[in-house]
Each structure stands twice: as structure tokens, then as C-alpha cells.
Amino acid sequence: MNILTIGSDRKIFDETSNVKKRVVDYGSLVNEYYVIVFTQKSLGLKIKQLSGNTWAIPTNSSNKWFYIWDAYKIGRKMAEIDLVSSQDPFESGLAGFLISRFLKTKFQIQIHTDFKNPYFKKSFLNKIRLILAGITLPKADLIRVVSTKIKKSLKDYKLKAKITILPIFVDLEKNESKEALFDVHDRFPTFSKIILMTTRLEEEKRVSLALKVFKGLIKKHKDIALVIVGDGRERKNLVGESKKLGINKNVFFEGWRDDLISYYKTSDVLLSTSLYEGYGLSLIEASSLGLPVVTTDVGIAGDILINNTNALVCPVEDFGCLRDSLTKLIEDESLYEKLKKNSLNVSERLIYKNKFEYLDAYKKSWRI
Known part of the structure; x- marks a missing residue:
């Protein structure tokens, strides 16, 4: 053939x-x-x-x-x-x-x-x-x-x-066997928690919404960083927006990186704010490595990522839900450990x- x-x-x-x-x-x-x-x-x-x-x-x-x-x-x-x-x-x-x-x-x-x-x-x-x-x-x-x-x-x-x-x-076994080449916390040592985004910087990914959510979050939790891995046409606008919001000292644009596994294994939460997704590869990869996920209801949400079981899922564009979900994971250790444990079993839902x-x-x- x-x-x-x-x-x-x-x-x-x-x-x-x-x-x-x-x-x-x-x-x-x-x-x-x-x-x-x-x-x-x-x-x-x-x-x-x-x-x-x-x-x-x-x-x-x-x-x-x-x-x-x-x-x-x-x-x-x-x-x-x-x-x-x-x-x-x-x-x-x-x-x-x-x-x-x-x-x-x-x-x-x-x-x-x-x-x-x-x-x-x-x-x-x-x-x-x-x-x-x-x-x-x-x-x-x-x-x-x-x-x-x-x-x-x-x-x-x-x-x-x-x-x-x-x-x-997604070769989950291969990802799991890979050692982290660095710890994100060592790169940003002044922050107690790292919220990670791995995404193209395009309008449909709604990273601008993530920045606004993050601003609301650090009013109470000032020692948290938002690390954004990815690039795209919106990068310049997003960097400018982070400055206008007064959160640029807590937000870091890493550009494209090949070693996402190190980010997944050493960050504290993965955030996705997309308007739509077909699947959501980063959600699977991160979740399977035990990284708790907060995401909008797109792609695999509902099929593989189940709200309050192995992820926190919010309606698209729901600022309040995204902010409150991140706050819960930061403040509620038992919820965090529950999602982390259940995330490791996400492979059982894959065909x-x-x-x-x-x-x-x-x-x-x-x-x-």
C-alpha cells in the first residue's frame, strides 16, 4: 500500500x-x-x-x-x-x-x-x-x-x-521512565508553587484569560509562579498584558521546549484554558505523570479527565471556576493528593x- x-x-x-x-x-x-x-x-x-x-x-x-x-x-x-x-x-x-x-x-x-x-x-x-x-x-x-x-x-x-x-x-510508559533533567522549582526558587501551561500562544488557547485568572489568584497567594511553555503569534501581546496586569514578575514565558517531561514531573498544577481542542495531548501526558490538571471542558475532558476525580474541569471561559479550582488545589492538600493519585491511573481509560x-x-x- x-x-x-x-x-x-x-x-x-x-x-x-x-x-x-x-x-x-x-x-x-x-x-x-x-x-x-x-x-x-x-x-x-x-x-x-x-x-x-x-x-x-x-x-x-x-x-x-x-x-x-x-x-x-x-x-x-x-x-x-x-x-x-x-x-x-x-x-x-x-x-x-x-x-x-x-x-x-x-x-x-x-x-x-x-x-x-x-x-x-x-x-x-x-x-x-x-x-x-x-x-x-x-x-x-x-x-x-x-x-x-x-x-x-x-x-x-x-x-x-x-x-x-x-x-x-502517547507512550505513557516511555514518559514515565524518563528522568527529569531539571526541577522547575530550581529554575524559579523564590516561588512555593508552579502553575504550568504548555500551549501554542494563539487566540483559541485563551492564555489571556489564564493571565487574568492568575492575577486573581496571587492577590492571596503571592509566592506562586505561572510558567508558560510554548510560542505563537500572541506572545508579544501576552507579555505586554502580563505587564499591564502587574503580574509580570510572577509570569515566565519559556518559549518552545523539547523536554516537557521535566516540566510535567516537577511542576505543581497544569492549567489549560482553551476554547476548543480536538484531543488535548498535554492533558494526557501531564495527568499520566501525576500532575493535577485544571482545564476547560474541551477535548478529552469528560471522556478521560473526569471532574473532581482525576482533574478539575470548568466550563469554557468561566473565570470564576478556573480561579476557584486553582485556589482549591493550592489550599486543599487532601484534594490535591486525591487528584494526583487518580491522575496516575489515567492510562486505564485509554483504548x-x-x-x-x-x-x-x-x-x-x-x-x-
Whole structure:
């Protein structure tokens, strides 16, 4: 079997990234595996062989408006492709559909985002993406989603495809066996508690809300730090906002970091304030390592993270609930220990316990 995938994650070109490692694993399941990646020419990326049978192919578009067309031009020249798989039902979905029709092959859509969430459609671009989803989803022969929540959200579409629920694999045993290379408390020794966020700094992650919640928290608990690991277009605005709120001496922007395990293992609480998530990889990773989680009701919340059992879950945008939940974890030691203990058992709620089982299921998701 030969697979062609269309996507936009440029981390695939980073030799050390988890994205690249995952793609190589997927490639091991088939004869040939190709990934066309939406990229701009200014990045200077070239076709990269990731393994013996796996390649990443940049579109090298003059601008983002040509991503779909450039991907189509590359894809239609490829021979003996058995399945075209798109990483979303939007831009890559349209490109994948056009390529599959030209090559006369099967078409799969993968969905990693809860795009039916009412907060998703607030931007003009996402409104256009919803229109694209309405075009591409009914055309798909196969659909893979990463959560039950997303599967339920597709009920209004007239689909011919079977839907497979298959989240991103998290090697919990490997994470647990890794030693922490540093202690976050040693990096910020003047603070008694560390609240951690690991997130892209984009509007839908609502880090601005987290800053306001944190300001309310440190009125009473002044020796607490908020450590934010991640980067994105909102970073400059968020740094400025932390100064305006007068909390910049307690808030630290770490940028992107590869060793998230050390942060998870040595922080005190993980905070997530997202408007929507498809799955929530960081929530699983942190919780499985015994880090208590406070999160909005997105992604795996409700399926794997259960309120007041192994996490504290708040309605989206609920300032008061987020502030009160963090306060409880700081002040109520018995609640903190309960969530910490129950978090360590989160793996029992996962469908696939090891990589072999997961990759077998992944391969089956390509079959009609």
C-alpha cells in the first residue's frame, strides 16, 4: 500500500520532533508514505527523506493562498497511490479531495480539532473553513477523529464514510521512565508553587484569560509562579498584558521546549484554558505523570479527565471556576493528593496501551 498525506505541520522537517517520529512510524506500515506539507518558499525547505520509504514534500508556495493549488500540482504527478489522506477537512481536505479524484483513488479525512465548537467559527477564516468541511466531508471514503466528542459533532453531515476514533498515541510508559533533567522549582526558587501551561500562544488557547485568572489568584497567594511553555503569534501581546496586569514578575514565558517531561514531573498544577481542542495531548501526558490538571471542558475532558476525580474541569471561559479550582488545589492538600493519585491511573481509560496495538489500529483506519 502507498499512502499520500496532505498536511501543514512543518515540524515534520525537524529531525528531533515528535511529529517526524510519528510519521516515520506510520510509514513503517506501508510500502511508500508521502507527506505534502503546506509551506512558503521563503522557508527554503526541500524534499526530505525521513526514512527508507517515507518522504516529506514542501509545497514551497509563493504565499498561503496557493497552498491548495501547489499541493494539487504535486499530488497529481504521483503514481500508484492507494489512498490520499488529509489532516483536516479544510484546506488540506480540499487539496486531498482534488488529488484523490485526479488519481482515482480512495480519500480519507482526519480530524484533530473540534471545529463544530461554537467558538471555532468566530473568526472569518474559520467560517470559510466550515464551508470547506461541508464540501469535503461528504466526499470522504474514510474519516478518522481523535475523540468521541468530535465524532458526535459530525452527526449533521450526510456522510458515506465510516468514522474511526483514533487519538494520537502517547507512550505513557516511555514518559514515565524518563528522568527529569531539571526541577522547575530550581529554575524559579523564590516561588512555593508552579502553575504550568504548555500551549501554542494563539487566540483559541485563551492564555489571556489564564493571565487574568492568575492575577486573581496571587492577590492571596503571592509566592506562586505561572510558567508558560510554548510560542505563537500572541506572545508579544501576552507579555505586554502580563505587564499591564502587574503580574509580570510572577509570569515566565519559556518559549518552545523539547523536554516537557521535566516540566510535567516537577511542576505543581497544569492549567489549560482553551476554547476548543480536538484531543488535548498535554492533558494526557501531564495527568499520566501525576500532575493535577485544571482545564476547560474541551477535548478529552469528560471522556478521560473526569471532574473532581482525576482533574478539575470548568466550563469554557468561566473565570470564576478556573480561579476557584486553582485556589482549591493550592489550599486543599487532601484534594490535591486525591487528584494526583487518580491522575496516575489515567492510562486505564485509554483504548490503546502500547504502540504495537496503536499502529495496528492506525493501519486498519486506512481500510474501507
